[in-house]
Amino acid sequence: MADENVNDDTTKTVAAEAQKVADAVKAAETAADAEMKAAADKAAADKAALSGAGDSELIAKIVKERLDVELANIKSKLDGAYKQRDESQAKLAAAEAKEREATLKKLAEEGKFKEAYEIQLAEERAANAALAKRNTELSRDVTVRESLRSMSFRNDKAAQMAFQEITSNLVQDEHKQWVHRSGISVKEYCEAFSKDEEQSFLFKAKVNSGAGTSASNSGNGNPAISNKPKSLFDMSQDEVIKLAAEGKLGKLPQF
Secondary structure, X not given: OHHHHHHHHXXXXXXXXXXXXXXXXXHHHHHHHHHHHHHHHHHHHHHHHHOOOOOHHHHHHHHHHHHHHHHHHHHHHHHHHHHHHHHHHHHHHHHHHHHHHHHHHHHHHOOOHHHHHHHHHHHHHHHHHHHHHHHHHHHHHHHHHHHHOOOOEOOHHHHHHHHHHHHOOEEEOOOOOXXXXXXXXXXXXXXXXXXXXXXXXXXXXOEEEEOOEEEOOOOOXXXXXXXXXXXXXXXXXXXXXXXXXXXXXXXXXXX
């Protein structure tokens, strides 16, 4: 009994530590989001400040190098947080496995084979449920990544941020197909997401097409637009559904 209590206490301690690390990772991700936006804003300000200093290509290179340094620092912080999270989760899994083994051994020694069997059966059911959930999530992930493939993200971190934001807003419809909460398809939602000005910092900067005009990749840049249409993310669910029904989501202007 004493050994069982020690194992239980150890697992609880490891679980509490793992939760603290998980909370720290969430805080690090929130901070990284803010830092990336600030870095993108600073890069835009630097470019504007240097715009009259001469060679536009050299200016763009300098601004990009400065931005890359800041983004590398952000990525380094996140990599460290993710490493700690993975290590704490592995430690927790090992502690839980050790506790289960001790419990089953004790039940067997006491001749409580039915109780041991029920525990093993419950574990098997939980494992099957987790596998089914993961398979469902994989189908969602494949759909989202396919829809994002043609978009030019600033870096891998930006792509991952977009992926996480998009997947968090998806649900399954009555046919078990993944859709946005408003009912529009994943592809339509991804296109609208890439065109929303609030997400522009995730994408590569627009490129100049010459003759005083500019062109951009999906979601790139923030050219000044007077009387710009309302962003998808400022619309009500009814407005989004109406646009989808009219086939206008794919025709939203670049912000």
